[in-house]
Amino acid sequence: MDWDKLRIFHAVADAGSLTHAGDVLHLSQSAVSRQIRALEESLNTTLFHRHARGLILTEQGELLFDATTAMNKRLDAASARIRDSEEEVFGELRVTTTIGFGTLWLAPRLTKLYEQYPDLNIDLMLEEKVLDLPMREADVAIRMKEPSQADLVRKRLMSVRMRLYATQSYLEQHGEPENLADLHDHRLICQNVNSEQIGAGASFVTSLLANDVTKMLYVNNYFGVLQAVTHDLGIGVLPDYLIQDFPDLVRVGEHIESAEVPVYLAFPEELRQSKRIAAFRDFVQEEIILHRKQLRDKEIS
Numbered sequence: 001m002d003w004d005k006l007r008i009f010h011a012v013a014d015a016g017s018l019t020h021a022g023d024v025l026h027l028s029q030s031a032v033s034r035q036i037r038a039l040e041e042s043l044n045t046t047l048f049h050r051h052a053r054g055l056i057l058t059e060q061g062e063l064l065f066d067a068t069t070a071m072n073k074r075l076d077a078a079s080a081r082i083r084d085s086e087e088e089v090f091g092e093l094r095v096t097t098t099i100g101f102g103t104l105w106l107a108p109r110l111t112k113l114y115e116q117y118p119d120l121n122i123d124l125m126l127e128e129k130v131l132d133l134p135m136r137e138a139d140v141a142i143r144m145k146e147p148s149q150a151d152l153v154r155k156r157l158m159s160v161r162m163r164l165y166a167t168q169s170y171l172e173q174h175g176e177p178e179n180l181a182d183l184h185d186h187r188l189i190c191q192n193v194n195s196e197q198i199g200a201g202a203s204f205v206t207s208l209l210a211n212d213v214t215k216m217l218y219v220n221n222y223f224g225v226l227q228a229v230t231h232d233l234g235i236g237v238l239p240d241y242l243i244q245d246f247p248d249l250v251r252v253g254e255h256i257e258s259a260e261v262p263v264y265l266a267f268p269e270e271l272r273q274s275k276r277i278a279a280f281r282d283f284v285q286e287e288i289i290l291h292r293k294q295l296r297d298k299e300i301s
Contacts, residue, residue: 001042002038002042004035005035005036005038005039005042006039006064006068006071007025007068008021008025008027008032008035008036008039009035009036009047009065009068010065010068010069010072011024011025011032012032012036012048012055013047013048013055013061013064013065013068016054016055016056017054017055018032018033018036018055036048043064045058045060046058046060046061047060047061047064070135073135073136074136076136089117089119089120089275089276089279090117090119090120090276091120091121091276092121092122092123093120093121093122093123093139093140093276093277093280094123094125094138094140095122095123095124095125095138095139095140095142095280096125096127096131096137096138096140096141096142097125097126097141097142097143098126098127098142098143098144098198099126099127099128099221099223100222100223100239101142101144101263102124102126103126103221103223104222104223104226104239104241104242104245105242105245106124106142106284107124108245110122110124112283112287113279113280113283116279116283117279120276120279125138129196130143133149133152133266133267133268134149134151134152134268136268139267139268139271139274139276139277140265140266140267140271140277140280141266141267142157142264142265142284143263143264143266144160144198144261144262144263145199145261145262145264146264147264147266151268151269152266152267152268152269153266153267153268153269153271153272154265154266155264155265155281155285156262156263156264157263157264157265157284157285157288158263158288158292159260159261159262159263160239160240160241160260160261160263161200161239161240161257161258161259161260161261162204162237162238162239162240162257162261163237163238163239163240163251163252163253163256163257163258164208164235164236164237164238164251164252164253164256165229165235165238165242165243165249165250165251165252166229166234166235166236166249166250166252167229167230167232167248167249167250168248168250169232170229170232170233170234170235171252173232174186176252177235177252177253179253180208180211180253180256181211181212183208183211183213183235184211184212184213184214186213186215186234186235187215187216187217187233187234187235188208188209188213188215188216188217188234188235188236189216189219189225189228189229189233189234189235189236189237190205190208190216190217190219190225190236190237191205191218191219191220191221191222191225192218193205193206193209195218195220198261200258200259200261201237201258201261203258204237204257204258204259205237208237215234217234222238222242225237225238226238226242226246229249230246230248230249235252239261240257241291243295244291244294244295244298265281265284267281
């Protein structure tokens with residue numbers, strides 16, 4: 001099958017228009033149209049339904065588009081490996097993790113990584129959805145559970161627990177609950193149990209709500225919960241890794257916490273030799289070691 005025709009087909013299918021695909025490929029509309037017709041003839045099938053508003057893939061076109069999409073992702077992976085210098089770290093690295101961990105722990109620490117590797121460009125994709133690493137939706141992930149796919153390199157980084165936090169000023173004004181039953185007198189700030197989040201967090205919130213909590217503020221990510229807590233709106237459910245960077249937070253209830261949540265770094269097996277992956281992995285591990293040391297020093301002092 002002609003690779004050039006497949007490349008043009010993919011661009012047309014992605015754009016939904018001969019004209020837009022031509023702009024991307026720097027080809028005339030007629031040239032693009034000729035290549036599509038030639039591909040259809042070679043396959044003896046129709047790949048597009050043609051409408052006034054654009055092009056729609058046929059069932060056969062969908063099958064071919066799935067194949068060209070997978071091919072492009074594999075080519076991107078190969079290209080990334082080829083571009084990786086033996087001694088330098090440069091280019092784009094797509095990192096995915098949760099909104100909370102990405103905004104509250106990872107992003108504030110990236111200054112150190114950029115100082116060490118100024119030619120590295122991070123594309124930080126923050127969402128609760130688990131992206132498909134083997135299909136190259138991202139290069140590397142930090143996940144709040146062990147990845148289930150077999151073709152991934154994985155490393156356990158740390159453990160996290162959800163705990164209750166408030167500001168000192170809030171507690172001085174409203175009092176500190178002595179037990180779970182006292183939460184009835186406070187506003188609980190947390191993610192809705194039906195929102196997309198780690199299971200341990202949802203289970204923890206469910207257990208708290210069983211204590212006749214009536215005043216609530218739901219926020220769909222931990223960054224929002226933190227903002228509400230720091231503005232004295234109530235007691236928030238937050239991950240314990242925050243306490244190092246937000247020392248004004250006060251833990252509420254010494255023994256009130258979620259189950260342990262393992263944090264893993266993972267990337268596709270095919271990127272095992274990538275210098276960019278290695279640089280990012282080493283950076284994260286070093287920051288976690290420093291994080292743990294600072295927490296131990298704080299506990300001792």
